[in-house]
Amino acid sequence: MIRSFDPASGDLVWEGPEASADEVHAALARAREGFPRWAAMPLGERVALVQRYAQVLEAHRERLAETISKETGKPLWEGRAEVGAMIGKVAISIAAQAERAGEKHVAQPFGEAVLRHRPHGVMAVLGPFNFPGHLPNGHIVPALLAGNTVVFKPSEMTPATGALMAECWAEAGLPEGVFTILQGGRTTGEALVGGAIDGLLFTGSAGAGAFFRRLFADRPHVVLALELGGNNPLVVWDADDLEEAASVVVQSAFVTTGQRCSCARRLIVPDNAFADDLIATVDAMAGRLRIGAWNETPEPYIGPLISEAAADGARAQVTALVDLGAKVLRPFERIAGRSGAFVTPAILDVTGVDVPDEEIFAPVLQVRRVADFDAAIAAANDTRFGLSAGLVSADDALWQRFTIECRAGVVNRNRPTTGAAGSMPFGGLGDSGNHRPSAFYAADYCAWPMASFEAAGVSGNAAALAGKLTDVVPA
CATH class of the missing domain: 3.40.605.10 (Aldehyde Dehydrogenase; Chain A, domain 1)
Known part of the structure; x- marks a missing residue:
């Protein structure tokens, strides 16, 4: 059954x-x-x-x-x-x-x-x-x-x-x-x-x-x-409005409880004060997300994972990252009083850590700081996948470069990585x-x-052979 x-x-x-x-x-x-x-x-x-x-x-x-x-x-x-x-x-x-x-x-x-x-x-x-x-x-x-x-x-x-x-x-x-x-x-x-x-x-x-x-x-x-699936990168390089930029990150990483193949799994940011403020804003916003059952009022933003087994599997992947040296910014936890399929969004800083190139099909975001935009593109492309990617920036020149050098089938600017239109193609490169x-x-x-x-009739074909046949007729 x-x-x-x-x-x-x-x-x-x-x-x-x-x-x-x-x-x-x-x-x-x-x-x-x-x-x-x-x-x-x-x-x-x-x-x-x-x-x-x-x-x-x-x-x-x-x-x-x-x-x-x-x-x-x-x-x-x-x-x-x-x-x-x-x-x-x-x-x-x-x-x-x-x-x-x-x-x-x-x-x-x-x-x-x-x-x-x-x-x-x-x-x-x-x-x-x-x-x-x-x-x-x-x-x-x-x-x-x-x-x-x-x-x-x-x-x-x-x-x-x-x-x-x-x-x-x-x-x-x-x-x-x-x-x-x-x-x-x-x-x-x-x-x-x-x-x-x-x-x-x-x-x-x-x-x-x-x-x-x-x-x-x-x-x-x-x-x-x-x-x-995908191990999708989201590069956030600059923004006039931290709330708006953080909203792109939160929606990219945590919508559908992270169970979209186009969710952002990796947040790539510059190693500066802007990134500090952005990460703090994302962390605060993630902590305010309403989590609940499908039919609860007020309406939740995310629900549980598909099963308790899925939650256990994702938790094992997060534990492995921490064991490798990832720094926990927001923990991946069960929710008291809820079924084992419910989890909280997690944020890990993996800067300087050699982590597996694997998709975690859950609300888990890995943050990596880089020195410059060259390093940002290199980090974005450092994956065997190639489904979706995103850039948050007001700089047209950076966006133009990103569309040329980024290897992914869906590449968005100042919008969540999960955004896709049925009137456009949807698919990825590599293992995606x-x-x-x-x-x-x-x-x-x-x-x-x-x-x-x-042609409606057979006429006109013999002309192509005119002058190219011998006079000898086989017996």
Whole structure:
């Protein structure tokens, strides 16, 4: 059985059977059978069905938001924002499909050159727990628009959200076999990725991404789109308003209790009095953040981590940093009277300490002081990841240099590192992805381009051989 629990209270949210390997293969067979009919359906009809899905999401907006918040622990305001992003994804994906994977006709002397895009086939989607609706939705919607069929396995920690998404797709009227949900954990996931699929669209950890790279090395026909984690830098170099600068830091590091792949993990600052004041302001602001359950009043800014086990794992990582020499500016602690999944935001000074290049998926910020901006950029790029980065500065020249030299897929100025638009690509370099960004660019990996030369008749080809044939006719 698969069960999910409210991390704030420990209450059971959902339970249901885990799909067996045989059930996975049967689902893949149904998806394979349904693919030709779905791919052959006119794009306008697929668009209409996906638009109907957006309408269904709207009708179930509050129910879905509460399910997301209850299952992940994130505050209700964030659950509602996630549902809004899911609904908005439909129109964005339709626009992206037209712009990046549409049809193009170019006149030629003989007829025309035509660009078309064709779906891959059966796409497996593995969802994460931190955005259990929005992130898999960002794969599923463009995949279906392109004409693929989809088999979706939600995170085993957020099955209720996945089940509700499946209800919404069914209510939208998708044909049989076009979208299938499989609930389960590692065993179900292994059967899915090992089955007859044409693409794996995955959001999760860098470790899992590295495993999939190796697993599919001998299966080049399978499209692999990886949305992975990051050890993201935020450089704060100057600011006229310390409160505003500190707000960028706090939102970058601690939103969603640090459980966003684009959260700032490393704060890089100059070694001067400005940094002293900034860090003190960030520390004070972090201490004032309201922490609580998803449905508490007044509304909290952050909730618990996804589980007590996640909190224990993050605590072990923080302890290891302290053992290496990190100075504790704000401790990483449990909250008395709360479940073990609740933790306080932590700030560590790691200046001069050789720390591991690892993502801590929790509200933990590591501060590093540097001598000059050259050292700041070097420190920002000193990572095997490359998802997001940010610069807080009023200096246009520094920003221009940062955009040229910083290696990350999402690079923001005077805004939190977590800021991203669905109308732009989203993805990273290095261990943060595999150069197949999602969001607006998801259309790129959901279909393959077919280029054609076309003429209404066969005439005009012989002229290319005129004077180039011998007079000898074979017997």
